[in-house]
Amino acid sequence: MRYITDAKEAKQIDNISINEIGIPSLVLMERAALGVVEEIEKVYGELSANACVKRKTEDNFLNSQRCKKSAELKNVNSKILVVAGMGNNGADGVAAARMLEHDGIKTAIKLVGNIEHASEEMKKQLEIAKNLGISFVTDMKKNEYDIIVDAIFGIGLSREITGEYREIIEKINGSNSYIVSVDISSGVDATGGKILGTAVKADMTVTFGNLKRGMLLFPGAVYSGEIKVKDIGFPDKAVESVSPKAYTFEKNDLYCMLPQRKMRTNKGSYGKVLVIAGCEAMCGACYFSAAAAYRAGCGLVRVLTAKENMQILKTKLPEAIVGSYDEEFEDGIDFTPKKEVEEAIGWADVIVIGPGLGKSIKAKLLVKRILKVKDKTVVIDADGLNILAEFIENKEHDLGNLGTNFILTPHLKEMSRLAGKTTDEIKNDMPYYATAQAECNIVLKDARTVVGEGRNIPDGKIYINTSGNNALATGGSGDVLSGIIAGIAAQDIKMKPALAAAFGVYVHGLTAEKYTETKSRYSMTASDIIDMLQDVMPR
Ligand SMILES: NC(=O)C1=CN([C@@H]2O[C@H](COP(=O)(O)OP(=O)(O)OC[C@H]3O[C@@H](n4cnc5c(N)ncnc54)[C@H](OP(=O)(O)O)[C@@H]3O)[C@@H](O)[C@H]2O)[C@@H](O)CC1
Ligand SMILES: [K+]
Numbered sequence: 001m002r003y004i005t006d007a008k009e010a011k012q013i014d015n016i017s018i019n020e021i022g023i024p025s026l027v028l029m030e031r032a033a034l035g036v037v038e039e040i041e042k043v044y045g046e047l048s049a050n051a052c053v054k055r056k057t058e059d060n061f062l063n064s065q066r067c068k069k070s071a072e073l074k075n076v077n078s079k080i081l082v083v084a085g086m087g088n089n090g091a092d093g094v095a096a097a098r099m100l101e102h103d104g105i106k107t108a109i110k111l112v113g114n115i116e117h118a119s120e121e122m123k124k125q126l127e128i129a130k131n132l133g134i135s136f137v138t139d140m141k142k143n144e145y146d147i148i149v150d151a152i153f154g155i156g157l158s159r160e161i162t163g164e165y166r167e168i169i170e171k172i173n174g175s176n177s178y179i180v181s182v183d184i185s186s187g188v189d190a191t192g193g194k195i196l197g198t199a200v201k202a203d204m205t206v207t208f209g210n211l212k213r214g215m216l217l218f219p220g221a222v223y224s225g226e227i228k229v230k231d232i233g234f235p236d237k238a239v240e241s242v243s244p245k246a247y248t249f250e251k252n253d254l255y256c257m258l259p260q261r262k263m264r265t266n267k268g269s270y271g272k273v274l275v276i277a278g279c280e281a282m283c284g285a286c287y288f289s290a291a292a293a294y295r296a297g298c299g300l301v302r303v304l305t306a307k308e309n310m311q312i313l314k315t316k317l318p319e320a321i322v323g324s325y326d327e328e329f330e331d332g333i334d335f336t337p338k339k340e341v342e343e344a345i346g347w348a349d350v351i352v353i354g355p356g357l358g359k360s361i362k363a364k365l366l367v368k369r370i371l372k373v374k375d376k377t378v379v380i381d382a383d384g385l386n387i388l389a390e391f392i393e394n395k396e397h398d399l400g401n402l403g404t405n406f407i408l409t410p411h412l413k414e415m416s417r418l419a420g421k422t423t424d425e426i427k428n429d430m431p432y433y434a435t436a437q438a439e440c441n442i443v444l445k446d447a448r449t450v451v452g453e454g455r456n457i458p459d460g461k462i463y464i465n466t467s468g469n470n471a472l473a474t475g476g477s478g479d480v481l482s483g484i485i486a487g488i489a490a491q492d493i494k495m496k497p498a499l500a501a502a503f504g505v506y507v508h509g510l511t512a513e514k515y516t517e518t519k520s521r522y523s524m525t526a527s528d529i530i531d532m533l534q535d536v537m538p539r
Contacts, residue, residue: 093151271490285356296487354384468509476526
């Protein structure tokens, strides 16, 4: 598990490390600059060997790829230009320039901003650089440098970028150079990922201590390139006392998140998932969800679906207990769920409702019933969410009333209906909409899915997913996710629903990474996601 900080938390960690624990600011800065230099020298080595770097497009931002380029970028004088602002981000850049020169790589510095406003550390770094005779330039010629280091603004960016700052950022973006941003791309808001007027389109960002939210969330993610996190010596004590609200998973978490498979266990030991899904002639979504729950490791899956789907489900997924909710409706539209539905609800540890369920009266009555469940984790997905949105619109329900046992899995459009906001509003502040609107847990799905714990959960966390790729943009992918989350939650009913949801999202993403190691990202289907679970779940 890795912390992700916002601008305020990152500054607090700086502050505690320096002012309370007593690590000198210049010591941290020296390590930060060394971290930048280490990464630059790797790139520089490739450039010197006539390899160059392909600038990324939005589509392949997750996979910054180096490639051969024929353009003649080599310059006999200065190879690297550090563009430095007047704060400590600029100071990191000036320190890095000094170290690059020390290592024999010709480096120049271009200052931006009013030197009278330079921070104390910046003044010190400038003094050292001048004493060493590092060259300063006043102009930045296009394509003169192999590498440009963006050290204009870091986490101290506080407003829209205008004037000379804007001009230089546009010049940097218009160059052919490989661009390395120090700590965060200048122009990206470290908290929300917004672009404050303009921003540097980095090929690589070397960030210090912890990932910043803004470089993972859109649109900031597109401007960050490949991200390298450098440990510059912020003590754990400082990080823990700030206890950042956001986190992400890493591969080694796979082995500690799920309960161990002990020797003397049976199918009853790993939980029971009930999937209420599929309407007449809509069987696929139900199958995907149920099959994924099994592959995610739960012990038993039971399905309640439309009568017409039963045979095909029994054939395609013989492992599942298949029943129908249809019999329950024989009394007409005034029915209340009776035997089979009530019995199945009582049986389950975790319930999924919604995939392919349709919006019929039957579906609405089923959702209404499930919304009353209080004592088990419930995943509401797809049509379940659309029906819930309708209830909310008709004032029959309130998003705020759903308890902490519920996990909603909306994509942006579904969240827009649930929250009564535009998709742009949701898109621009995903952490807020994943946490602040409801008491329940929300899996807000996008290329960078955000999972939030309800607004009233003390110390509620936000999970920002970093696994996966665009191979997941395929029909049925969401149905599979609902099943994975339920399958994980069922194995440990004490696990917080938000944690099960976040881990499910992470595992779902890993399937795409695994798949595209050997196969085309254009070809992955929902069935492939289910199959790949065998390769990504712990052995
Ligand atoms: N603390 C430490 O020792 C360590 C810090 N570290 C490094 O320091 C970075 C944070 O440094 P920081 O706090 O000095 O902020 P930074 O990002 O340089 O920007 C502040 C400057 O920008 C200016 N400014 C802001 N917005 C503007 C705008 N739109 N347009 C124009 N100007 C604008 C602002 O001006 P002002 O608002 O004061 O007028 C001020 O001059 C961090 O990201 C990391 O790289 C590491 O070395 C580890 C140790
Ligand atoms: K920067």
